[in-house]
Amino acid sequence: MAPIILDVDVRRKVFRSRAGPEHVVLADMRFSLAEREIVALVGPSGCGKTTLLRLIGRLDHDFEGRITWHGQEAPRIGTVFQEPRLLPWRTVRENLLLVTPPDCVETVDELLRALGLWPHRDSYPTQISLGMARRASIARAFAIRPDIVLLDEPFVSLDPSMAERGRQVLLDAWQRRPTTGLLVTHDLLDAAALADRVLMLAGSPTRIVSEVVIPPANRRAGTEAAHAFAQELRLLRPVEPVLFPDVSAASSDRR
Amino acid sequence: MVWELAATFAHSRLFPAASAVALTMIQEAVSGSLLSNLAITLARVAAAFTVAMVLGTALGFAMGIWRRVDLALDSWVTVLLNLPALVLIVLMYVWFGLNEWAAIAAVALNKLPSTAVMVREGTRALDRNLVEMAQSFRLGRVKTFRHVTLPQLAPYLFAAARSGLAIIWKIVLVVELLGRSNGVGFQIEAYFQLFDVTHILAYTLAFIFVVQAIEWVFLQPLERRVSRWRR
Structure with missing residues (x-):
C-alpha cells in the first residue's frame, strides 16, 4: 500500500446564515488518501460535497477538525470546479499558462494535445463548447503538476455520451500525470469508472455511511465494467440505512 | 456646408462662417498662441484626469470590497457628487490660493466621486467564482488583480474614462476662466470680453479635435484590444 499523504478529519462544519439558525453540514468526516489513490465521494446533491472540497x-x-497533509510543505x-471557471479574456492555452510555473510550458502543450484541445488552444472560452471548456479545466488542474487533484462533479450537466468522453479524457490525463485524486460526484457511474475506492455519503449532517474498495480487476476497466460496477454499487446502497437508521429518510428521498 | 451657407445669409459678426473660423484657427496656430494654450489646457486635463482616475478607482475598489469603507464614505461621495463644480472651484481657490494645484485639485475632485461610484459597482459585480479559482491555483495578489480583477473592471474603467475626459475638459475651462492666466479657458474669456465669436469657436473646435483624437488614437484601440475576446 502506498503511503498515506492526506488525512481528513472534519469533526463539524457549520453554516451560519445571518439571521437563521446554525446548520451543521458535515460531521465526523474521517478518511485518508494514499499516494496516487483515487477516491470518489458519492452523495446526493446539496449534501455538502463541494463544501468538503473547499475545506x-x-x-x-x-471548521472544527484537521486536514493534514503528509507530503511536502x-x-x-x-x-x-463544477463549472469550468476559465478566464473568458484569455485563450485556452493562456488560461493554462497563467496558473502554471514557467517550467511547465511543455506540460501544458502535452496536455492540450492529449486532451484533444490543441486545435482550440488559441480560442477564447466563449468560442468553445461546454464539454470542451470542461476538458480545458481538467487540463488546467493537471498542468500545474499537482500533488492532488480535486474534482467537483466534473461532468455534471453533460449528456451521457459527453460525460463518457469526459471520463475518458480524465483517465488519459491521469495516465499521463499519475497523481492522487479526490472526486466528488452524485453519479455512481463516475465513481465506478474512475475510482479505486468509493465513500458513500448520506444523512444530515452528512457522514460517511459506507466504504467500497473497487476490486483491482474492475478499476478503470472500460465502459462496460464501469456500468456493471455502478449497478453493483446501486444495489449496495439501500442496505446501508439498516446499519445507519438516521439516514434512511435521506436515502429513500433520493430514489 | 450648412454652417457656411447659414453664416453667409446671417452675415453677422456673432455667427462667423466656417471658413473664417478655420482661417482664424490656422492663424492662431501659426502664431503659436493656439498651440501653447492648447498644450497648457491639455496638461491640466491630463493631470486632473490621472488624479481623478487613480484615486477614484482606488476609492471605488475599496468601497466595493469592504462594507465598512463603503458605509463610512458613501454619504461623502454623494455630497461630492452633487456639489456644483463652481462651488468646488471657488472653495479651492479661496482655501488654497489662485495656483495650479488648487486648479487641478478642483477639477479632479469634481470627477473623482463618479469614478469611485462606477468602479464600486464594477467591484461589486466581480465574479467570486473566478476569484476563488485564482485563490485555489495560488495566483497571488498581484497576478490575481492583473489577470482576474482588472479585466472584469475594464468596461467600468472605460466608461469612467470616457465620461471623465468629457467632464474634465469642460471643467478645466471654467477653472482657467476663473483663476488662471493662460489656457484655452482664459483665451475664451478674453475673446468673450471682445465678443469675438470667431476666436471663441476656433479655440473650442481645436480642443474638440484634440479630444476626438485622444478617443481615436488612444481609447478606442485600447478598448478593442482588451475586449477582443468578446463574441
Whole structure:
C-alpha cells in the first residue's frame, strides 16, 4: 500500500446564515488518501460535497477538525470546479499558462494535445463548447503538476455520451500525470469508472455511511465494467440505512 | 456646408462662417498662441484626469470590497457628487490660493466621486467564482488583480474614462476662466470680453479635435484590444 499523504478529519462544519439558525453540514468526516489513490465521494446533491472540497482545497478554513497533509510543505492542489471557471479574456492555452510555473510550458502543450484541445488552444472560452471548456479545466488542474487533484462533479450537466468522453479524457490525463485524486460526484457511474475506492455519503449532517474498495480487476476497466460496477454499487446502497437508521429518510428521498 | 451657407445669409459678426473660423484657427496656430494654450489646457486635463482616475478607482475598489469603507464614505461621495463644480472651484481657490494645484485639485475632485461610484459597482459585480479559482491555483495578489480583477473592471474603467475626459475638459475651462492666466479657458474669456465669436469657436473646435483624437488614437484601440475576446 502506498503511503498515506492526506488525512481528513472534519469533526463539524457549520453554516451560519445571518439571521437563521446554525446548520451543521458535515460531521465526523474521517478518511485518508494514499499516494496516487483515487477516491470518489458519492452523495446526493446539496449534501455538502463541494463544501468538503473547499475545506480540503484550503478555500475555507472555518471548521472544527484537521486536514493534514503528509507530503511536502505546501501541496500543489489542482482543482476542477463544477463549472469550468476559465478566464473568458484569455485563450485556452493562456488560461493554462497563467496558473502554471514557467517550467511547465511543455506540460501544458502535452496536455492540450492529449486532451484533444490543441486545435482550440488559441480560442477564447466563449468560442468553445461546454464539454470542451470542461476538458480545458481538467487540463488546467493537471498542468500545474499537482500533488492532488480535486474534482467537483466534473461532468455534471453533460449528456451521457459527453460525460463518457469526459471520463475518458480524465483517465488519459491521469495516465499521463499519475497523481492522487479526490472526486466528488452524485453519479455512481463516475465513481465506478474512475475510482479505486468509493465513500458513500448520506444523512444530515452528512457522514460517511459506507466504504467500497473497487476490486483491482474492475478499476478503470472500460465502459462496460464501469456500468456493471455502478449497478453493483446501486444495489449496495439501500442496505446501508439498516446499519445507519438516521439516514434512511435521506436515502429513500433520493430514489 | 450648412454652417457656411447659414453664416453667409446671417452675415453677422456673432455667427462667423466656417471658413473664417478655420482661417482664424490656422492663424492662431501659426502664431503659436493656439498651440501653447492648447498644450497648457491639455496638461491640466491630463493631470486632473490621472488624479481623478487613480484615486477614484482606488476609492471605488475599496468601497466595493469592504462594507465598512463603503458605509463610512458613501454619504461623502454623494455630497461630492452633487456639489456644483463652481462651488468646488471657488472653495479651492479661496482655501488654497489662485495656483495650479488648487486648479487641478478642483477639477479632479469634481470627477473623482463618479469614478469611485462606477468602479464600486464594477467591484461589486466581480465574479467570486473566478476569484476563488485564482485563490485555489495560488495566483497571488498581484497576478490575481492583473489577470482576474482588472479585466472584469475594464468596461467600468472605460466608461469612467470616457465620461471623465468629457467632464474634465469642460471643467478645466471654467477653472482657467476663473483663476488662471493662460489656457484655452482664459483665451475664451478674453475673446468673450471682445465678443469675438470667431476666436471663441476656433479655440473650442481645436480642443474638440484634440479630444476626438485622444478617443481615436488612444481609447478606442485600447478598448478593442482588451475586449477582443468578446463574441
